[in-house]
Amino acid sequence: QSVLTQPPSASGTPGQRVTISCSGSSSNIGSNTVNWYQQLPGTAPKLLIYRNNQRPSGVPDRFSGSKSGTSASLAISGLQSEDEADYYCAAWDDSLNVPVFGGGTKLTVL
């Protein structure tokens, strides 16, 4: 059971906008920034969004992140087939004093 809760799956059609949620608590998302990782099939995770809403160099602006209270969201607009991947949220947990990940959301592009 992951400390951060994500829906196991999400889907959308090309061009659509999809959002993936990440729910936590006051000890993690509520008091720390959230980061998102994209894991394409058979590859290592890649940093997608950091500090809630910042994009590393090279990440398209179709990807955006937000945080409110103890929840965070990743939005992907103009969905493309190459966005089909697993997405993970992560945050530091002040109570456990460790980094924690969500269980991951498998995004399918229909």
Added chain:
Amino acid sequence: EVQLLESGGGLVQPGGSLRLSCAASGFTFSSYAMSWVRQAPGKGLEWVSTISSSGGSTFYADSVKGRFTISRDNSKNTLYLQMNSLRAEDTAVYYCAQSNVVVTTIYDYWGQGTLVTVSS
């Protein structure tokens, strides 16, 4: 270009030991904290361990504390994970990852991973 290359994975019996290595290049290795994150087959990501840039501070998940030891050799730009008393539940792909600081979940770069299988 930052590169992280893990090695040392393989098949080991329950109770056995294995040492993973992560060779780093393309950045000043001694300036960055390093971590191990694992992923069991078909499962999500799980943080395993982190070491500070100097190697003076180490941190472990409860699931591996007392069995795994993280270390680094800054002269060789290499990160290690010594895994003892291995259990079936340690079966996973192990990734090394780079971060600016210890207390973070911002892992800027990841290796390609090395598979550890614990089975008799």
